[in-house]
Amino acid sequence: MVNKGIFLNGDNGGTFLHFGNYQNTCISDPTLCGPQGITFSFFWKNHEAESRFAVASGGKVISNGFSVYINNFGGYVEFYTRGNNHRWKANIRVPGPYWTHILFTWTKMDGLKVYINGTFTAGDTAGGVSENYGDPYPDLVIGTGSDKAYGHYVTGAFDEFVIWERALSPRDILLYYNAAIGQAMVSATTPRVSKEVTLTTPPVRTSEVSPPVVSSQRDEDQSFHTPKSMEVLSFLPNRTIPHNTANNLTQGFLKSVEEVLSSPGLPEQSTPVVSGLIETVDIVMEHMVTNLEPSSNSLISLGGTSFVADYSLMKLPQNYNLPHYRFPTQGKNYISVPGEAFTMHSQTTIVGLFYHNMHSYYKEISPLKTRINEAGHFKDHKIQVASCLISLKVEPSPALSPNLSGAPLIKIVLTHVLTKEQQDQVQNQSNKVFLYCAFLDYSSREGVWSNQGCVRSEGNMTYSVCLCNHLTNFAILMQVVPLKLTSNHQVALSTIGYVGCSISVFCLAITLVTFAVLSSVSTIRNQRYHIHANLSFAILVAEILLLISARFDPGTLPCKIMAVLLHFFFLSAFAWMLVEGLHLYSMVVKVFGSEGSKHFYYYGIGWGSPLVICVVSMTSALDSYGKVDNCWLSLKNGAIWAFVAPALFVIVVNIGILISVTRIISRISGENYKVHGDANAVKLTAKAVAVLLPILGISWIFGVLAVNTSSLPFLYIFAVFNSLQGFFVFLFHCLLNSEVRAAFKHKTKVWSLTSSSIRNINVKPFNSDIMNGNKEGVTPTKMNTWDKSTNSANRIDLSAV
Numbered sequence: 001m002v003n004k005g006i007f008l009n010g011d012n013g014g015t016f017l018h019f020g021n022y023q024n025t026c027i028s029d030p031t032l033c034g035p036q037g038i039t040f041s042f043f044w045k046n047h048e049a050e051s052r053f054a055v056a057s058g059g060k061v062i063s064n065g066f067s068v069y070i071n072n073f074g075g076y077v078e079f080y081t082r083g084n085n086h087r088w089k090a091n092i093r094v095p096g097p098y099w100t101h102i103l104f105t106w107t108k109m110d111g112l113k114v115y116i117n118g119t120f121t122a123g124d125t126a127g128g129v130s131e132n133y134g135d136p137y138p139d140l141v142i143g144t145g146s147d148k149a150y151g152h153y154v155t156g157a158f159d160e161f162v163i164w165e166r167a168l169s170p171r172d173i174l175l176y177y178n179a180a181i182g183q184a185m186v187s188a189t190t191p192r193v194s195k196e197v198t199l200t201t202p203p204v205r206t207s208e209v210s211p212p213v214v215s216s217q218r219d220e221d222q223s224f225h226t227p228k229s230m231e232v233l234s235f236l237p238n239r240t241i242p243h244n245t246a247n248n249l250t251q252g253f254l255k256s257v258e259e260v261l262s263s264p265g266l267p268e269q270s271t272p273v274v275s276g277l278i279e280t281v282d283i284v285m286e287h288m289v290t291n292l293e294p295s296s297n298s299l300i301s302l303g304g305t306s307f308v309a310d311y312s313l314m315k316l317p318q319n320y321n322l323p324h325y326r327f328p329t330q331g332k333n334y335i336s337v338p339g340e341a342f343t344m345h346s347q348t349t350i351v352g353l354f355y356h357n358m359h360s361y362y363k364e365i366s367p368l369k370t371r372i373n374e375a376g377h378f379k380d381h382k383i384q385v386a387s388c389l390i391s392l393k394v395e396p397s398p399a400l401s402p403n404l405s406g407a408p409l410i411k412i413v414l415t416h417v418l419t420k421e422q423q424d425q426v427q428n429q430s431n432k433v434f435l436y437c438a439f440l441d442y443s444s445r446e447g448v449w450s451n452q453g454c455v456r457s458e459g460n461m462t463y464s465v466c467l468c469n470h471l472t473n474f475a476i477l478m479q480v481v482p483l484k485l486t487s488n489h490q491v492a493l494s495t496i497g498y499v500g501c502s503i504s505v506f507c508l509a510i511t512l513v514t515f516a517v518l519s520s521v522s523t524i525r526n527q528r529y530h531i532h533a534n535l536s537f538a539i540l541v542a543e544i545l546l547l548i549s550a551r552f553d554p555g556t557l558p559c560k561i562m563a564v565l566l567h568f569f570f571l572s573a574f575a576w577m578l579v580e581g582l583h584l585y586s587m588v589v590k591v592f593g594s595e596g597s598k599h600f601y602y603y604g605i606g607w608g609s610p611l612v613i614c615v616v617s618m619t620s621a622l623d624s625y626g627k628v629d630n631c632w633l634s635l636k637n638g639a640i641w642a643f644v645a646p647a648l649f650v651i652v653v654n655i656g657i658l659i660s661v662t663r664i665i666s667r668i669s670g671e672n673y674k675v676h677g678d679a680n681a682v683k684l685t686a687k688a689v690a691v692l693l694p695i696l697g698i699s700w701i702f703g704v705l706a707v708n709t710s711s712l713p714f715l716y717i718f719a720v721f722n723s724l725q726g727f728f729v730f731l732f733h734c735l736l737n738s739e740v741r742a743a744f745k746h747k748t749k750v751w752s753l754t755s756s757s758i759r760n761i762n763v764k765p766f767n768s769d770i771m772n773g774n775k776e777g778v779t780p781t782k783m784n785t786w787d788k789s790t791n792s793a794n795r796i797d798l799s800a801v
Contacts, residue, residue: 007157026165030066030106031081037107037167040066041176045099045157068102077104077122079112080130088112088127099157101177105167113167118177120170241291246302246313253284254306261308261361274361275440275447278389278473281309281353286393289313289349312352319344327352327392332415332463335390335474338408341398351393359385359417359475367479371450372436378481383449384422386435386478387414387464392471400469404455412437412466412474425480426461428635434479435459437466449477489712493719500723501543507730508540514734514744521743527599531583532733534606535576535695539726542569549631556626563626564618567633567643571610574650577697579606581654584692589660609646617642647700654696662689694728 026033066079079088088111090104103115111125160180168176241249257277292300292315299320302313312327323339333354342348364382367375375383390412401407418426426433437454440447454468464476515533545566552559579602586598617639618625624639626632633640665688693699702718721728734740 027163029081030079031084033106033108033165035108036165037105037110039103039105039164039166039168039173041101041103041163042161043099043101043159043180046097066104066106077102077112077114079104079106079124079127085129086127087130088124090114090122090124092116092122099159101180103168103173103177105173107167110167115170115173115177118174239291240293241288242293243300243302246288246292247304250285250288250302250311250313251304251306254281254308254311257281258307261357270361271363271365272446274358278355278358278391278440279442279447282351282391282393282473285311285313285351285353286349286395289315289351290395294347307356308358309356310354312350314350316344316348316350318346320348322348325350327390328354332413333388333390334413335392336411337392337394337398337471341400341408341410342394343396343399346396349393349395351391353389353391353473355389355391358389359387365449365477369448370438370477371441371448371452372438372477374434374451375436375477375479378434378479381479381481383436383477383479385475386416386418386422387476388417389473389475390414391473394471397471402469404453404467404469409467409469410471412468413463414466414474414476415463416461416476416478418478422478422480424637426478430483430635432481432483433461434481435464436477436479437464437468438475438477439468439470440473447473451477489715493715496716496719497723498547500720500727501547504724504726505540505543505547508536508543508726511536511726511730511734512540514740518740518743518747521746527583527602528587530599531576531579531602531606532695532729535573535580536726536729538569538572538576538606539729542566542573543723543726545569552626552631554626554628554630559626559631560622561626562631563633564614566631567617567625568610568614571613571643571646572607574647574697574700575610576606577695578650578653580695581650581657584661584696585657588664589657613642613646647697650697651700654698655701658689658692658696658698661692691732694725694732697725699725 026038030038066077068075068077075093076089076091080086088106090112092102092114101115101117103118105113105115111123111127113123114121257280260277261274289302292302292313294300294315294317299317300315304311310328316322322342322344324336325339325342326334326336327350328334335352362385364384367379367381367383370376370383372383392410398410399408401409425431435456436451437456438449438451439454441450441452442448453470454466454474456464457467458465466474466476468474512533515529515536545562549559549562549566552562582605583598583602617633621634621637621639621642624634624637627634633643662685666685669685699718699721702714702721
């Protein structure tokens with residue numbers, strides 16, 4: 001393909017174009033044409049110095065059908081019939097290597113006639129008897145016969161192959177040629193409609209007068225304009241059409257439109273072509289209903305369905321009582337006109353069309369190429385057609401309110417037709433979706449989408465209801481705009497994240513070192529501090545990886561590995577937050593089991609469950625890791641739920657635990673107030689909540705609330721609290737924790753005595769040693785990593801808070 005035409009280069013080897021098989025048709029065998037004959041038309045830009053066959057019908061060499069034989073100096077057109085060995089031949093001269101229109105007709109009575117650029121050039125009325133020609137295969141090809149004597153295949157450019165299964169009159173030929181080169185010509189008499197076979201791209205290509213094969217972009221754009229209304233109507237019957245004839249013509253016309261749409265020659269950027277086709281369909285249908293055979297007292301209707309569209313044509317007599325009109329009469333998609341809008345002072349015609357697939361050809365529409373002012377505010381985000389197209393034309397035009405808040409108005413109801421990708425975009429809370437009631441405006445030659453005179457009155461993401469004060473082709477347009485933070489907010493949030501994570505990493509490292517140093521002290525040797533240590537380790541590694549991941553580019557292998565590790569360690573952090581909640585619940589709310597019987601379950605939850613989730617996620621959606629924007633899970637295909645779902649589960653469970661613990665603390669504080677007169681119940685409850693929030697991960701709820709830019713405060717709260725989660729763990733469970741401080745003071749005294757080389761001195765035992773039953777003067781033996789004392793199982797242990 002060169003621009004919208006076909007270029008065959010015979011110097012590159014055996015190149016030819018095969019149009020298909022036409023068995024037992026007039027195309028493959030002229031003897032089957034009947035008295036009406038046949039017409040073959042095409043544009044050719046010749047690039048040959050030697051004579052070679054270019055077009056053949058009936059076989060790859062010469063057989064039943066025809067051939068064209070042209071070079072710069074001369075050539076001929078041949079028609080031949082295999083059955084009676086008859087041949088018609090007309091010699092022609094070609095102006096040169098620029099676009100030339102060649103058209104020839106053949107009938108049994110008039111023989112062969114050849115027209116060059118719309119003008120009769122040569123003919124052969126009688127023909128003559130000749131020898132049999134080649135093979136009988138009913139193929140239609142362009143190229144050169146496979147005989148070695150031809151040297152090589154043809155070189156040249158071709159376009160606009162059209163076959164009429166009748167012989168066009170000289171007037172028809174001139175009309176077609178002028179339309180094909182873009183010159184309007186008004187016909188005094190209109191030729192009858194013929195069955196037309198379009199073999200390549202739809203008309204009309206502008207004829208060139210300059211030699212180059214490759215047209216300019218301007219020529220390319222002009223080559224697919226649909227003929228103007230006068231040019232289209234010049235080929236339609238300008239007389240009364242019986243009902244059956246009109247039905248056949250309508251079906252045949254829509255079948256031709258289907259063939260154009262399914263043609264492999266349809267360009268990728270087919271929007272102008274499709275818009276032109278829609279305009280052409282409107283013109284033809286209006287002409288058809290206008291010429292329908294009328295009835296004096298009753299309405300005439302013609303309706304049906306095709307691959308292209310459902311259609312309805314109606315002609316109503318003067319003063320006909322029409323209380324309301326709806327098209328289609330059934331279904332969720334329709335367009336309706338109130339009865340008061342019809343004047344009925346004269347004969348009224350109505351044409352309704354519901355296109356099935358036209359919307360799919362409008363892939364991406366630039367907002368700058370529309371007349372939708374609201375869409376222009378987001379010029380970098382393309383518009384898509386989100387519904388089928390529906391059309392209604394009424395003549396004379398109905399009397400509608402000029403004001404969209406008045407009445408009567410046209411009502412259009414359209415169901416949204418979205419692809420899977422569009423549905424994902426709509427459901428993504430990070431996107432804002434704009435829906436427009438729009439129509440194709442043909443006031444400036446090309447069809448341009450506009451929403452002037454239309455308003456979307458109601459609907460949701462599955463359907464829309466529009467009110468308009470005019471009639472034409474309607475559809476719902478959708479524009480998806482990602483909600484992005486301003487650069488100032490992005491810098492601020494990024495700074496908070498980096499600073500907060502750096503502080504947390506430092507504090508968590510101190511926390512882990514502290515727990516390790518004090519592990520020999522019995523109060524720091526229980527389950528609670530081991531859970532704290534595991535949670536601190538998971539958060540520490542996750543935040544270190546998060547800081548490092550910013551250095552990797554999305555889509556690379558290091559970024560993918562980093563995304564997998566981040567997924568695992570952040571899930572582990574949440575799993576240990578769940579363990580924190582369960583352990584707190586077992587100690588304060590519902591005391592059960594010994595500490596020794598639970599540590600295996602805790603490790604299984606804390607490290608085992610994240611590993612299982614990650615393995616399943618990697619097995620099913622490995623491509624979703626580190627692919628877009630950052631080294632994390634993809635937000636587009638649902639893989640992010642492998643993190644969000646477990647996180648939400650932990651948050652919900654821990655919120656329930658926090659509420660239960662808070663109620664118990666409030667009750668005990670209230671009892672203390674009654675007994676001891678302590679009025680700090682509220683203060684104690686608030687302090688307990690503040691201490692528990694970092695280890696239970698409740699602050700992550702702000703991440704759920706911060707789904708878009710409309711909840712910007714939650715985004716900042718989430719950034720501050722979660723980047724500083726490690727700092728709060730260090731603050732409340734290490735620095736300000738009385739048990740840790742007491743243990744550190746005890747450990748410091750032991751170090752002091754040891755460094756002074758004092759031996760065999762009874763060190764005053766640490767309070768917790770006395771509480772645990774260690775005798776004074778006896779160094780406590782190192783217990784198992786987990787404190788297996790059953791005392792904690794038989795009392796409510798508020799030391800946890």
